[in-house]
Amino acid sequence: xxxxxxVVVLACGQALPEPQGLRDSLAGAGLAxxxxxxxxxxxxxxxxxxxxxxxxxxxxxxxxxxETACQYLEGSSRMSKRVAYAQNYLIxxxxxxxxxxxxxxAPGDAGVLKGVIAxxxxxxxxxxxxxxxxxxxxxxxxxx
Amino acid sequence: MIVGTRKALAEIQxxxxxxxxxxxxxxxxxxxxxxxxxxxxVAEMAAALQLLFCQAGQSKDIREVSVDRQCIHEFLLDxxxxxxQADAVVSLACGAGVQALASLLPHTPVFPGLNTLFIGExxxxxxxxxxxxxxxxxxxxxTAGICPVSRCAKVLSNGPCGGAKEGLCEINISLKxxxxxxxAWLQIYDRLKALDQLDRLMVMRPPKDWSxxxxxxPRRVVRPDQQA
Numbered sequence: 001x002x003x004x005x006x007v008v009v010l011a012c013g014q015a016l017p018e019p020q021g022l023r024d025s026l027a028g029a030g031l032a033x034x035x036x037x038x039x040x041x042x043x044x045x046x047x048x049x050x051x052x053x054x055x056x057x058x059x060x061x062x063x064x065x066x067e068t069a070c071q072y073l074e075g076s077s078r079m080s081k082r083v084a085y086a087q088n089y090l091i092x093x094x095x096x097x098x099x100x101x102x103x104x105x106a107p108g109d110a111g112v113l114k115g116v117i118a119x120x121x122x123x124x125x126x127x128x129x130x131x132x133x134x135x136x137x138x139x140x141x142x143x144x
Numbered sequence: 145m146i147v148g149t150r151k152a153l154a155e156i157q158x159x160x161x162x163x164x165x166x167x168x169x170x171x172x173x174x175x176x177x178x179x180x181x182x183x184x185x186v187a188e189m190a191a192a193l194q195l196l197f198c199q200a201g202q203s204k205d206i207r208e209v210s211v212d213r214q215c216i217h218e219f220l221l222d223x224x225x226x227x228x229q230a231d232a233v234v235s236l237a238c239g240a241g242v243q244a245l246a247s248l249l250p251h252t253p254v255f256p257g258l259n260t261l262f263i264g265e266x267x268x269x270x271x272x273x274x275x276x277x278x279x280x281x282x283x284x285x286x287t288a289g290i291c292p293v294s295r296c297a298k299v300l301s302n303g304p305c306g307g308a309k310e311g312l313c314e315i316n317i318s319l320k321x322x323x324x325x326x327x328a329w330l331q332i333y334d335r336l337k338a339l340d341q342l343d344r345l346m347v348m349r350p351p352k353d354w355s356x357x358x359x360x361x362p363r364r365v366v367r368p369d370q371q372a
Contacts, residue, residue, distance in 0.1 A: 047185075050191035054191045089153075092152065092154075092192075093153065093192065093199065139191070139194030139195070139197075139198055139203075
């Protein structure tokens with residue numbers, strides 16, 4: 001079942017300077033993964049998290065720096081608040097809030113990254129694909 | 145600034161579930177400032193409704209548009225144009241914006257995406273406070289710029305009720321507000337004292353003339369010099 005689960009990871013470029021390695025590791029764990037490098041986790045908005053879930057992913061994961069190490073000072077604290085806010089949307093939608101997750105990684109900490117990969121893979125196993133994605137239904141791209 | 149909050153998704157779903165092409169219209173002034181109805185919130189609601197309808201096995205064409213103000217007809221032209229491709233519109237403006245838009249779309253249903261709450265100010269990041277009820281009879285000149293109509297829970301006109309404790313309004317006991325609501329009349333006293341104008345408190349104000357508020361029906365302002 002795992003190969004059907006798609007995970008999109010939005011990662012701070014400082015916390016995860018080599019996103020390709022994470023993508024390969026998640027693929028190795030049987031997940032369809034896309035890793036997006038972000039300048040800072042604070043740049044990720046709630047609507048982006050929801051939109052990714054609506055259009056393509058079964059899980060979205062954010063990676064940021066430790067709060068005290070954020071080069072934009074408030075980025076990591078904003079990330080955790082936004083994830084919590086977006087999770088409330090999922091609760092309102094009767095979806096598992098764990099479909100939006102986050103991790104803190106100090107730049108270059110391979111040990112923590114390994115644990116994060118295991119955590120994402122395990123959560124994906126538990127949650128499975130979104131039912132409507134499995135049924136081939138995805139949101140159309142909104143137009144402005 | 146008009147402050148509002150988003151309606152529950154289920155309520156919005158109930159309003160628009162019968163329509164296939166739905167336009168979400170944001171307002172980028174007041175309700176954007178209170179993070180309820182601006183461009184970002186339109187995108188949020190679009191994605192959330194997409195999730196909601198996908199879960200229900202429905203595919204909807206949800207479009208987004210946002211303008212600077214929905215309460216001014218000239219600003220609504222972009223929304224009106226976008227609505228030509230929609231079966232229904234959800235406006236994330238205040239109630240005035242929703243009605244202005246509805247008046248320009250006689251053949252398209254327009255639904256509110258927000259609950260409009262009050263005229264207020266941004267007190268700090270993520271905190272908006274009510275400080276004007278549009279009573280039509282402003283007393284701020286007598287009360288040191290602090291409104292007892294909106295900020296005193298009992299709307300008292302001549303001083304505090306006696307229920308305040310440690311400078312805080314007694315509504316904090318039951319509502320457990322964070323941050324707590326101060327006693328507006330204590331604030332008025334402190335500010336008048338700082339301004340050396342405590343004598344203003346010695347003037348007894350008569351019962352408030354609520355006919356200038358909403359008790360005489362919908363209010364209007366007419367300015368012939370501004371009319372076409």
